[in-house]
Amino acid sequence: MTEFDNGTDQGLPSPDPAEEENPKTLYNIRMRASVNGKHCSGGEEILAEKDLEDGVARLFKRGFESPSPHFRKDVSISIRVEGVAPEKLRRSALLPVRQLDSDDDQTTRSFIRSFLHLSLRQISVDHEKATQNILDCIDSFLRPEAAAMWGAIILSPSGEKIPLPDDGVRTTHIGIESQTRNDLLTSARSNGISGRRFPEALMLASKVLAQRQVHLELCISDDPTYTTGYIAGKNIGYIRLPHIKRSGMTGGGRIYLLNKSPDEEELAALITELKESPFLFEKTAPISPPQKLTDLLLTCKQELECHPIPSSPE
Numbered sequence: 048m049t050e051f052d053n054g055t056d057q058g059l060p061s062p063d064p065a066e067e068e069n070p071k072t073l074y075n076i077r078m079r080a081s082v083n084g085k086h087c088s089g090g091e092e093i094l095a096e097k098d099l100e101d102g103v104a105r106l107f108k109r110g111f112e113s114p115s116p117h118f119r120k121d122v123s124i125s126i127r128v129e130g131v132a133p134e135k136l137r138r139s140a141l142l143p144v145r146q147l148d149s150d151d152d153q154t155t156r157s158f159i160r161s162f163l164h165l166s167l168r169q170i171s172v173d174h175e176k177a178t179q180n181i182l183d184c185i186d187s188f189l190r191p192e193a194a195a196m197w198g199a200i201i202l203s204p205s206g207e208k209i210p211l212p213d214d215g216v217r218t219t220h221i222g223i224e225s226q227t228r229n230d231l232l233t234s235a236r237s238n239g240i241s242g243r244r245f246p247e248a249l250m251l252a253s254k255v256l257a258q259r260q261v262h263l264e265l266c267i268s269d270d271p272t273y274t275t276g277y278i279a280g281k282n283i284g285y286i287r288l289p290h291i292k293r294s295g296m297t298g299g300g301r302i303y304l305l306n307k308s309p310d311e312e313e314l315a316a317l318i319t320e321l322k323e324s325p326f327l328f329e330k331t332a333p334i335s336p337p338q339k340l341t342d343l344l345l346t347c348k349q350e351l352e353c354h355p356i357p358s359s360p361e
Contacts, residue, residue, distance in 0.1 A: 071095065073131040075220050075325060076102050080110030080124045087122070088113030090247070093131060093222025093327050103128070131220075131325045140330035141223075141231065142253045143284035145346065146238070148337035152274075152290045158340050159185070159265075159278065159288070165348055166280050170204045170262055170306045180206025181265070184302060188267055193298035196269070200300065201317075203308045204262070216303065216318050220325040221250045231331045238334045240287070244273065252279040254326045255303060260317050262306040267291050269299030281306075283350055284332070286343070 073093055080088040088110045094102045103126055110124040149155045163181055167174035181202065187193065198215025200208055223231070223246065231246055248266065255264045256279050263280040276291030292299070309317065338346065 071133075073133075073136065073222075073325075073327070074099055075129045075131055075222065076106060077127045077129075077219060078106035078110050078124065080113050080122055082114045082118050082121050082123070091219060091221065093220070093325060099128065136325050136327055137257075138327050138329050139253065139257060141227075141249055141328050141332050142256060142279060143332040144238075144249065144287065144334040145284060145343060146240075146287045146335065146337040147289065147343055148339050149289050152293055154340060155288050155290045158343065159291075161340075161344050162278060162280075162286075162347060165344070165351055166263060166283070167204075169351065171206075173205065177204065177206040181302065181304065184208070185265070185267070185300075188300035189292055189296055189298045191298075193300075196300045198301070199264075199303050201314075202302055202304045204304070204306060206304070209305075209309070209314065211314075211318070215301075216321055218251050218255055218321045220323060221254050221328070222326070223250055223328040227329050227331055234331065234334045238336055240334070244268075244275075245287075248277060249285055250326075250328055252277065252285050253328060255279070255321065256281060257326070258317060258320060260305050260307065260309060260313065261303050263304045265302045265304075267299040267301075269297060271295050271297045283347055286347075 073095060075091065075093050076099070077091040078089060079086065090106050090109055092102050092106070106126060107124060110126075111119065111122060114122055147155060147158050149158065160178060160182060163178040164174060167177045171177040184200070184202065184206065188196070196215055198213065198217040200215055201211060203209055228246060231249070235241065235245055252264055252266070255261055261281075263278060265276070265278045267276040268274075272294065274290055274292050274294055274296075276288045277285055278288060279285045305317075
């Protein structure tokens with residue numbers, strides 16, 4: 048008998064026969080693994096009940112194998128399974144994907160600066176100052192003494208940090224239909240993208256950019272061996288950025304830039320949506336081949352000019 052099983056069903060609600068017979072009932076599985084208290088792996092899926100056992104085993108395997116064999120005796124894995132209320136589930140499409148062709152961090156930095164100049168003209172009175180504030184924020188992620196961040200920081204349109212109740216915001220409750228995942232992986236491979244990080248990052252960015260208040264997201268992994276990040280924006284999609292930092296750098300972070308400064312109620316609603324609202328992606332979008340810096344900036348400029356963002360009321 049385990050701590051979860053006291054040998055009785057007393058106090059538990061009676062099962063709903065209609066729900067038991069519904070094969071479309073979905074569950075969110077979330078896994079978090081740590082070694083000696085330090086986070087080392089995480090993952091989540093949204094699955095039908097018949098797929099739960101395989102999903103739990105898959106996530107457990109990922110968490111258990113994330114540290115090197117020498118440290119596995121110290122690994123701690125938490126797996127949580129929650130039912131997804133059908134009326135709260137949002138079915139959505141993934142963002143279209145573009146890629147920067149870059150051979151070094153200076154080229155990628157130059158693209159980020161130029162992209163911010165273009166994008167921030169739509170929401171900031173002083174886009175030059177806002178651009179520099181965001182670049183300063185990126186630099187703070189990459190300092191040698193920078194600690195890994197628990198969640199995303201939120202910035203106002205001017206690039207200033209908005210105080211949050213916690214250390215950061217974690218976006219969770221995301222999943223993807225199996226056929227959609229297969230289609231995405233096939234398209235990714237044909238465009239030179241491999242590994243499990245890309246689909247998960249694309250899903251997360253797609254949920255974040257689905258929020259009306261979010262103008263763009265930028266992400267840099269804190270993994271010293273992983274140097275590809277991304278920036279995602281309204282009407283632009285997800286832009287994959289190689290060499291966003293140099294190999295060996297342990298810092299990283301995630302930025303959500305808003306299109307207006309929120310009041311307390313708006314901020315609380317956004318955080319709740321990011322943390323709790325379930326998103327299931329059932330449609331892919333095109334993945335474009337890598338483009339040189341000037342070509343990609345021209346593409347972004349054309350997209351922004353063709354699809355101007357309506358101004359948000361203050």
